[in-house]
Amino acid sequence: MLLEMCKLQRMHKIASLQENPQLRMIMAENNPKGVTIMSEITYTKQGDYLIPDLTLPTEPVVQFGRYAQMHRDYLEQNKRVTYLSLLTEGKLNAHLYEVEQTVLTRLEQMTKQLVQAQGETEELKEKAPMQ
Structure with a gap:
């Protein structure tokens, strides 16, 4: 403000x-x-x-996922200047979308790496789904 x-x-x-x-x-x-x-x-x-007569740039209303909301809360509480800068420039939604996509990509990569490290395959899942 x-x-x-x-x-x-x-x-x-x-x-x-x-x-x-x-x-x-x-x-x-x-x-x-x-x-x-x-x-x-x-x-x-x-x-x-x-x-x-001043208005902020309009951004489309977007529903963000869990990680974008967590990042927005972090920016609001801990990086107030960055948050206000992104908000006034109209770049906050784009930034949050980028963070959400990055986190989901990394999460998918980590899941694949964990599956490979434990030696689980599709055959093992079909034979013994509870193990």
């Missing part, structure tokens, strides 16, 4: 600086390629205040 507030304050300062014609000229001189520094921000008036 603090990170979002800092970004909003910085964006508001840049927007107010761009309204000054002298500063606009200086910025144009220092930006010869014409790269857009920031897109236009719209405001909604509420009482005496102008509130910026």
Whole structure:
């Protein structure tokens, strides 16, 4: 939340600086390629205040498995800055999906390795399923 507030304050300062014609000229001189520094921000008036109309990038709603939920909880509790960064950039769901797929792949590999280490085969499973 603090990170979002800092970004909003910085964006508001840049927007107010761009309204000054002298500063606009200086910025144009220092930006010869014409790269857009920031897109236009719209405001909604509420009482005496102008509130910026900002929204987070939309991510599709996805049901995650056990491991993605565990990783999200870990990030929330122990790596708060990383969690907020991924959340505000709109990359949290993609990151959690990647973690879920990685864990499932590793789990499958480990299961195969354990089966091979114990010498179990399909024939043994058919002959003595309880052993």
